[in-house]
Amino acid sequence: MIPILQVEGYGKHFQLHEQNKLIPSSLNVSFTVRSGELTALIGPTGAGKSSVLKGIYRTYLPSAGRILYHDALGHELDMVLASEHQILELRRREIGFVTQFLHCLPRQATLDVVAQPLLGLGVSREEARQRAADLLSAMQLPERLWSVSPATFSGGERQRVNLARGFIAKPRLLLLDEPTASLDPATAECVIGLIEGLKAEGTAMLAIFHHPETTRRLADQVVELTSPPAVETLLKEEIMAPTLALLAAPTGGVASLGAALREAP
């Protein structure tokens, strides 16, 4: 299968100015995602699984590495260096992201929330709403809820709306952050079916699943992440030159690093 995304040496740390802290989140992560395949990220809490997804989507600014994306026209783009407008265009046309949270307008009907990505692609409102309705019934969301805003929904209902919105435009690359976490077994099963369907149609997926069982069933490839090493090691290997100078300062974890940062020129 064709590689669509190559992550090479991705790293992410947060610099918290207020607390003078440097928080490592991902270090030297490399893997390849292919069309029609699902790559699962596994690892303990704090291993930076979500940080990898957010770095690819530019919700986080990557601190190191390259994220090479091969678009529908055959161009290769390093998403770490891409302009904001290039990223927005990719989000609109090719890359979807389903998180555990749903942000939508206060008054918007569920049907319109789900149809939204299609409108951005120029699909007519009627057709978009029709396709949203088809998808929501496939996901067994009761029809009486379609005209209501998802703001009042239960966790499981909201998650289905969120998934439907992520699936509807059939993105080339879909990032999934625990998509089945708050679903009952029957609905989870239905979502798994939809994921398999999208995969068969060629969508590349990069996913984090709550249940190891789901990973076993759906993943074509598993990437295991370990917790990022202690800050001292991180500095030696990874962070750019100006920060390296801080290594001269006495080590001993985040707190003393903070002190070193304060004293740095």
Add this chain to the structure above:
Amino acid sequence: MNKILEVRGLSKTYGPGCPQCVESTGPEADTNLCPHCGSVVAIHDVSFDLFEGEILGVMGESGSGKSTVVKAIYFDQAPSSGEAIFYDSDKQHELFALNAARQRWLRNHRFGMVYQNPHLGLNFNISAGGNIAERLLMSDVMDYGAIRARAKALLARTEVLLSRVDDLPKHFSGGMQQRVQIAKALATRPPLLFLDEVSTGLDLSVQARILDLILEIQQELKTAMVVVTHDLGVIRLLTGRAIVMKYGRVIETGLTDQILEDPQHAYTQRLVASAL
């Protein structure tokens, strides 16, 4: 996607100004008041691009200069220096190099503005319909029937009751005044719309309807917008990209979700962390 607006090095100082104004103000100096000459450096060296159909957020606390940016581009206040280029289909206009008549023409025909204070955007001595008619007349629509029909269509679109088309704006609620203002701003179908704290001070349900309306309009008409607000919720819901201002300077710019989840500047981190 095509660029519609390009702003470069926009600056505005109130007062005499002196050579030390720039270095003694800004986020590091923690003031926008020059200690040497008493001038207020409202904005300094603000640059950004806006693409067709895009919504850009300008965020920051009061006094950060965010309103000054849109007021300068809308010709409410002349900037001290800087340039802005407006790309209008096949033409491009250097906004601050135009004469007053050309500026007025662009403002009436191609730009729209919705102010936080409806008194700035509406004429309170004439009816809601009259306000819209006024703007249509300024943009050379002269036929009474056409004006009347368009005013009604706009007010219906912004959910103002048609039975109140001939009422004075002072008899309207705050939320309705804002909707009349939006209808008026949209009357000429401008490709570029400025919104200055439009939903600030309105109660939450009214605010939600205004935001909803703005997004619907953006989808229908593909209007490019600059949204000025201190409200992070408004920024999150409406905008795709944002710039963060403090003491007249742009301190951070990025995709909206990135600014809210991975802010880089110390001030933005504090701002986001203190949001409800």
